[in-house]
Amino acid sequence: MKLDPQELIASLGGARAVAAMTHEARADAMEHYMFRATVAGKVPSVSEVEAQITTRPSRRGAGNLFVSHSGNVQILPKMPDKPTLADFFKLRFHTTSNHVLQSANLAMKNGTSEETILACLLHDTVQELIKVDHGWWGAMLYEPYVSEKVAFAIRYHQALRFYEDKEVGYEYPDVYRRMFGYDYQPEPYIEEAYQMVRNHKWYMEARLVTINDLYSFEPDVNPALDQFTDIIGRHFKQPKEGLGYDNSPVAHLWRSIARPDVPL
Ligand SMILES: [Fe+2]
Numbered sequence: 001m002k003l004d005p006q007e008l009i010a011s012l013g014g015a016r017a018v019a020a021m022t023h024e025a026r027a028d029a030m031e032h033y034m035f036r037a038t039v040a041g042k043v044p045s046v047s048e049v050e051a052q053i054t055t056r057p058s059r060r061g062a063g064n065l066f067v068s069h070s071g072n073v074q075i076l077p078k079m080p081d082k083p084t085l086a087d088f089f090k091l092r093f094h095t096t097s098n099h100v101l102q103s104a105n106l107a108m109k110n111g112t113s114e115e116t117i118l119a120c121l122l123h124d125t126v127q128e129l130i131k132v133d134h135g136w137w138g139a140m141l142y143e144p145y146v147s148e149k150v151a152f153a154i155r156y157h158q159a160l161r162f163y164e165d166k167e168v169g170y171e172y173p174d175v176y177r178r179m180f181g182y183d184y185q186p187e188p189y190i191e192e193a194y195q196m197v198r199n200h201k202w203y204m205e206a207r208l209v210t211i212n213d214l215y216s217f218e219p220d221v222n223p224a225l226d227q228f229t230d231i232i233g234r235h236f237k238q239p240k241e242g243l244g245y246d247n248s249p250v251a252h253l254w255r256s257i258a259r260p261d262v263p264l
C-alpha cells in the first residue's frame with residue numbers, strides 16, 4: 001500500500017507531536033494508521049475479523065505496555081518513589097495520553113463540567129494495562145481516587161460507544177465497523193449495561209465521554225497535561241504514598257502499569 005508521510009504526520013497531530021512521541025508510541029500509531037489505511041476501502045465481517053486472530057503474536061485485548069507492534073519492547077523510564085497521576089501520564093501512558101488529552105480538551109471547549117473533563121482525561125488510560133473491557137477496568141483503577149460520577153462515566157462509556165444517540169449528535173463510530181466487523185452485535189452484557197445506563201440519572205455523564213471521544217488525532221492540536229492540573233487537583237485524590245503504594249484495593253493495578261517488566 002502507498003504511504004503518504006505528510007498525511008501520516010498530520011494524522012498524528014503534526015511534526016511536534018510526532019517528535020514528542022516515544023519510539024513505541026510512534027510504532028503503535030504507525031500500525032493504527034496502516035490498519036486504517038489498509039481497511040479504508042473494505043469493511044470486514046465478524047468472521048473476517050476473527051480469521052485475523054491467528055495472524056498475530058499477541059491478542060487484541062492485551063495492554064499497550066505489554067506488546068510491541070514493531071520489534072522488541074524498549075526500556076521504560078524510571079518511575080519516582082511516590083508516583084502521581086501526572087507521572088503516569090508522562091512516563092507510562094505513552095499510547096493513550098494524546099487521545100485522552102484531546103478528548104478532555106474537546107470536553108473543555110464544549111463547556112462541560114470539571115468532572116466530565118476529568119472522566120474524558122482518564123477514560124482510556126487503563127488500555128496501557130488491558131484493553132478488553134477497558135471501561136470496567138478503567139473505573140476500577142480510578143474508583144478510589146475520583147467521585148462516583150466520574151467512575152460511572154468511565155465504566156459505561158465503553159458500552160455506550162456501541163449505541164447511537166442522535167438527539168445529542170452521537171453516531172455509531174465508523175472505526176468500530178472496521179474494528180469489530182460490520183455485522184457485529186454487542187455481547188448481551190454490553191446490551192444490558194446500555195439499557196441500565198439509558199435509564200440512569202447519570203446517563204449523560206457517560207454519554208458525554210462518548211461525545212467527546214475522538215478516534216482520529218486532530219492535526220496540530222496537542223493539549224498538554226498542565227491545562228488540566230487544577231481540575232486534577234480539585235477532583236483527583238492523589239494518595240500521599242504514591243499511586244501503587246497506598247494499600248488501596250487497586251494499588252497492584254498501578255504497580256502493574258509502573259513495573260510491567262517484572263516476571264511474577
Ligand atoms: Fe474507550
Ligand SMILES: [Fe+2]
Binds near residue numbers: 099103123124213
Ligand atoms: Fe476514547
